[in-house]
Amino acid sequence: MKNGPKYDHLKIEKKWQAVWKKQGIYKTEDSSKKPKAYVLDMFPYPSGEGLHVGHPKGYIATDIYSRFKRMNGYNVLHPMGWDAFGLPAENYAIDNKINPEISVKKNIKYFKSQLEKIGFDYDWSREINTTDPGYYKWTQWIFLQLLKKGLAYESWEPINWCPSCQTGLANEDLETRSTSSGQVAVCERCGSAVVKKPMRQWVLKITNYANRLLKDLDQLNWPESIKESQRHWIGQSEGVEIEFKLKAQNAKLKIEIKNSKQKSIKVFTTRPDTLFGATYLVVAPEHEIIQKLKIKIQNWKEIETYIAKTSQRSEIERTVEGKEKTGVKLEGVMAINPVNGGEIPIFIADYVLPDYGTSAIMAVPAHDTRDYEFAKKFKLPIIPVVVNDLPTTPDQVGIAHTGPGRMANSDQFNGLDNERAKIAITKFVHGKQVVKYKLRDWVFSRQRYWGEPIPIIHCEKCGVVPVPEKDLPVKLPTVKSYKPTGTGESPLAAIANWVNVKCPICGTKAKRETNTMPQWAGSSWYYLRFIDPKNNKALVDKKKETYWSPVDMYVGGAEHATRHLIYTRFWHKFLQDIGVVNQPEPFAQLKNQGLISGADGRKMSKRWGNVINPDDVVKSHGADTLRLYEMFMGPFEQGTAWSIDNLMGARRFVEKIWRLASKIIDDKKLSDPGNENLLHKTIKQVTEDINRFNFNTAVSALMILANDWEKRPNLSCSEFKILLKLLAPFAPHLAEELWHNLGEKNSIHLSVWPVADPKKLIVTEIKIVVQINGKVRANLNLSAGQTEETVIKFALLDPLINKWLAGGQYKKAIYIRDKLLNFVV
Numbered sequence: 001m002k003n004g005p006k007y008d009h010l011k012i013e014k015k016w017q018a019v020w021k022k023q024g025i026y027k028t029e030d031s032s033k034k035p036k037a038y039v040l041d042m043f044p045y046p047s048g049e050g051l052h053v054g055h056p057k058g059y060i061a062t063d064i065y066s067r068f069k070r071m072n073g074y075n076v077l078h079p080m081g082w083d084a085f086g087l088p089a090e091n092y093a094i095d096n097k098i099n100p101e102i103s104v105k106k107n108i109k110y111f112k113s114q115l116e117k118i119g120f121d122y123d124w125s126r127e128i129n130t131t132d133p134g135y136y137k138w139t140q141w142i143f144l145q146l147l148k149k150g151l152a153y154e155s156w157e158p159i160n161w162c163p164s165c166q167t168g169l170a171n172e173d174l175e176t177r178s179t180s181s182g183q184v185a186v187c188e189r190c191g192s193a194v195v196k197k198p199m200r201q202w203v204l205k206i207t208n209y210a211n212r213l214l215k216d217l218d219q220l221n222w223p224e225s226i227k228e229s230q231r232h233w234i235g236q237s238e239g240v241e242i243e244f245k246l247k248a249q250n251a252k253l254k255i256e257i258k259n260s261k262q263k264s265i266k267v268f269t270t271r272p273d274t275l276f277g278a279t280y281l282v283v284a285p286e287h288e289i290i291q292k293l294k295i296k297i298q299n300w301k302e303i304e305t306y307i308a309k310t311s312q313r314s315e316i317e318r319t320v321e322g323k324e325k326t327g328v329k330l331e332g333v334m335a336i337n338p339v340n341g342g343e344i345p346i347f348i349a350d351y352v353l354p355d356y357g358t359s360a361i362m363a364v365p366a367h368d369t370r371d372y373e374f375a376k377k378f379k380l381p382i383i384p385v386v387v388n389d390l391p392t393t394p395d396q397v398g399i400a401h402t403g404p405g406r407m408a409n410s411d412q413f414n415g416l417d418n419e420r421a422k423i424a425i426t427k428f429v430h431g432k433q434v435v436k437y438k439l440r441d442w443v444f445s446r447q448r449y450w451g452e453p454i455p456i457i458h459c460e461k462c463g464v465v466p467v468p469e470k471d472l473p474v475k476l477p478t479v480k481s482y483k484p485t486g487t488g489e490s491p492l493a494a495i496a497n498w499v500n501v502k503c504p505i506c507g508t509k510a511k512r513e514t515n516t517m518p519q520w521a522g523s524s525w526y527y528l529r530f531i532d533p534k535n536n537k538a539l540v541d542k543k544k545e546t547y548w549s550p551v552d553m554y555v556g557g558a559e560h561a562t563r564h565l566i567y568t569r570f571w572h573k574f575l576q577d578i579g580v581v582n583q584p585e586p587f588a589q590l591k592n593q594g595l596i597s598g599a600d601g602r603k604m605s606k607r608w609g610n611v612i613n614p615d616d617v618v619k620s621h622g623a624d625t626l627r628l629y630e631m632f633m634g635p636f637e638q639g640t641a642w643s644i645d646n647l648m649g650a651r652r653f654v655e656k657i658w659r660l661a662s663k664i665i666d667d668k669k670l671s672d673p674g675n676e677n678l679l680h681k682t683i684k685q686v687t688e689d690i691n692r693f694n695f696n697t698a699v700s701a702l703m704i705l706a707n708d709w710e711k712r713p714n715l716s717c718s719e720f721k722i723l724l725k726l727l728a729p730f731a732p733h734l735a736e737e738l739w740h741n742l743g744e745k746n747s748i749h750l751s752v753w754p755v756a757d758p759k760k761l762i763v764t765e766i767k768i769v770v771q772i773n774g775k776v777r778a779n780l781n782l783s784a785g786q787t788e789e790t791v792i793k794f795a796l797l798d799p800l801i802n803k804w805l806a807g808g809q810y811k812k813a814i815y816i817r818d819k820l821l822n823f824v825v
């Protein structure tokens, strides 16, 4: 076989993509005796810009992995779909003045054409789209199940409001930014500072799952960094609740307290050992006790003003370190420290948050930084109760001592190690051991158009009425104006013939819920729908779910650590509880790809003009070159800058393989089995590397083999086919073309992956006697099976031989394989 020097990637890649499509070689079998491998990419939202070369890096990896699994005898599920609801799609539509329904369709078409050009092995018959009513019917169905179990509820608490996107946001949708006026919370989408806005919201009780979400992290084969961010986000804290009795200073308030149920304030602390150092209490301005004691508090005006001011501030602003502390003392009422009966004042201050612990703290300025700053400002006593040999009182060192030590100023507990004192003091004041979480419930409604309608009807008589399941999906109506209204109502509220309905229970006039779901709803369960994408009767068929779950390999960006990956785990656990799925976790193994930045080292973005479109690379260098390059550029999880030189290196490798095929001869004529060792080492390495996602070293092993073979006069056909198989997941078009050129009729992608022969992995050293004119002059230690050429080369390098053959001159060389070499001079 003779290959021309030119490798025509345009022709060859197009040809095979059409053949694969026509033959349906990547179609997944619904059930099979084979073991299964569910390999999944985080599905993209189809933005208007299309893909740049950074996006397919993860897709190339899963493509290689899934092809590898298929060749290893697995029934493979490797699907693709579109996460098309939500702010990005909607903002794009508004900016470009196109209805999102139309722009999303157009964008999907473009995305899909880009992906198809790279030659991925997706089973497109399973394509899903979260904005398809047949899909979001089930997103709405899950919401109704959550409601049924009391895990979806309406809340009137102030929420984060983005004034620019004009919608409420979950805590997970915020980022912190430093400004001249300190740290502020901004909208993750548009960067505007968020404000607090009291508003009716639908909220999901993810906090009920906090403990399971935390505990089950241990069983996951995920990057440790992602697991750590989830642990941090869930924020488990073990502490103690302690009651402080209230004491009124005037007679009227005394009666008030006596008659009220609120005779004490409960605090949450992780440092019960410091109780003797508690010199005041702080309650959150939102704490219900403030309203209860209202009439008798002497400085109510001042308190009221402070509460109003607090309501404007985000959690991040309130809790940021080093911020000047503010607060107001409650005049007229004191608290009693249960450990020694001391009377201490009560403050409201915004650094105590309403939705953590008990919304009230005991302040220990000697040992807590925030309390110390507050006490300094308000001239409150600072009593050190945990000391060590170093100067540790705040007034000696100017900061609170937050570390361990021995007890002091603590009566009978003095001298005790503070860890022991925690237990002893808790017992002494009858404190209650509790576990708290930082995780907040998930604010689940958005006042926007482009999302799944929340399937609820509001009836004046019956209240909140779920849409009956038989009436799902509640379809999103087509509207003329889909811009946010800014009033806190979604644009859906203006569509009279959609909003006004009859109550499903009593039949009287009622209104639809006009809030929509956040963009994370559809992506919280999509991996289940790929298993059974067309099922009308159920979200997923039980048998199929049992076969395919969990996802074996999930690949995507690390930025989803605390949103998508927490929401999904929550919904999955809920679906397990109601019997829809069998496993506790959706994704057994997770890998994050590193980002590809522009050639200038900056993030690829229109703004910097450094975006590279994969379509252009596929056209100029070929899909296989793009694939090999992106896998060879560095460790998969590491970020790398785009380099045209290195892209050329990958192209040269493709051409080298192409040229090597010209050296293939019939196996029987082959005189040189010397390369078996390297070949089998390569099989072993590439196999292990793909399993571990070490794609760069796998490509490098293939390059080493190709370089070695380039020096050989001819190549064995059967060995070359092994190389093609190893190459097939990386460069599927090139491998398929050469495979068929060697007379194969079936696709290489359905062939069986080679196995390294352990015997051929061992290199046997042998001794070759070197003679000159029949006289022994030297011995060579070499691995068995070398070519004559190689043995002569090594012999001439040997100084003992070199002495006799000045300049390497000889008449003739006689070689007896693996035994003897005789130079005739």
Ligand code: ANZ
Pocket: 237, 239, 268, 269, 270, 271, 274, 284, 351, 352, 353, 354, 355, 356, 357, 358, 359, 360, 361, 362, 363, 364, 366, 367, 368, 402, 436
């Ligand atoms: C007394 C104390 C003394 C505290 C000391 C700390 C150090 P984590 O680990 O984050 O759970 N706290 C409790 N509820 C709060 C709220 N709603 N807003 C703001 N702060 C709150 O921290 C628990 C500690 O944070 C608690 O322990 C409490 O202060 C404070 F030397 O109590 B500590």
Ligand code: ZN
Pocket: 459, 460, 461, 462, 463, 503, 504, 505, 506, 507, 508, 510
């Ligand atoms: Zn009704």
